[in-house]
């Protein structure tokens with residue numbers, strides 16, 4: 001606040017002006033909430049952050065109200081807030097987007113999603129996915145024996161798939177075979193040829209035909225975070241030669257009829273839709289190659305990779321994505337149909353293992369704000385002392401001469417004089433007070449310039 005003995009950089013701006021200039025829409029824009037919020041998060045007219053859930057009708061809940069409710073129940077921050085309605089909505093959107101793409105393309109099969117347990121192993125998350133997902137026969141992906149036990153205990157719907165990836169020992173395989181005997185579609189996806197003899201031995205011993213899948217190593221290099229682990233550098237999956245060894249071994253054991261699924265996970269958080277299209281195209285070539293070898297097939301599992309636009313930029317940068325959910329589904333469905341139709345191959349069930357895209361929006365970390373720092377302009381003298389350094393006098397003159405017509409010039413001059421004073425300070429030729437004065441005058445210049453530009 002200006003006093004008669006101090007200099008005010010904006011004598012004619014009032015708090016009301018500032019309020020008029022800034023709105024909740026400005027806040028939403030500044031933090032990009034409407035871009036990364038994907039319709040689940042927003043800033044309400046009263047300035048509070050809200051989460052929006054659609055359950056038949058649209059409901060908006062203030063996060064501050066939730067925090068108040070938590071405090072009343074004696075819950076302390078920090079806390080992880082999980083919103084199961086958002087989780088349900090994601091499962092609904094994913095399944096319905098695939099259903100739309102399938103119907104629009106005249107695709108003759110269906111979609112089955114599975115959630116990879118490793119992406120979020122919290123029991124309330126898995127319970128909710130199994131429970132709500134049963135409307136869509138949404139299943140689970142298990143990467144270990146423990147996860148297979150979780151999947152078997154949670155999935156009540158026997159049309160939901162269980163996809164077993166990861167290394168499998170005899171115990172793991174027996175568990176999956178018993179599930180199969182109970183009518184649960186539980187697939188063993190071969191990551192290495194060494195797993196096959198155990199599967200064949202155990203299934204013969206228990207007299208249960210396994211459902212077998214093969215994970216291929218795609219040559220498609222994806223952009224984004226997993227770029228270096230994709231394509232030929234990927235450590236998971238069978239090489240083409242390894243795949244043929246598996247086929248020959250299945251043929252020799254008279255078990256080729258068990259090979260029904262092809263699995264291909266290109267990487268997580270794939271920001272560019274073109275990589276996804278290329279990956280699906282290559283997977284289709286492998287799929288038709290397996291049919292040509294005599295495997296019945298029926299399922300094409302495209303793994304995870306559906307990205308989350310964490311930064312809301314809608315580009316192919318690492319933490320963003322240059323496509324929408326509908327486009328993702330349309331690209332997959334159309335690529336499969338266009339690749340297999342000319343070969344007269346029946347359309348497979350499309351399986352995807354979306355992890356991050358399923359759960360990312362449904363949980364958030366709430367924490368207390370411990371401190372708020374505002375820029376309070378420091379009071380400046382009306383005049384500088386006669387003996388102040390010449391550079392400070394020059395800087396002060398810039399402040400007094402700020403003019404919208406000379407916007408750039410004033411800005412450049414202010415930074416120049418401030419940096420000169422800092423240089424003197426570094427060399428020990430000026431003191432702390434002079435440096436502070438230079439920095440304060442510069443801030444006053446910047447504030448005055450900002451006020452000029454806002455008018």
Ligand SMILES: Cc1ncc(COP(=O)(O)O)c(C=O)c1O
Nearest residue numbers: 265268269304305353354355356
């Ligand atoms: C085999 C497999 N499937 C699915 C996923 C999930 O990927 P995303 O979270 O990108 O959907 C991963 C990685 O986490 C994976 O390794």
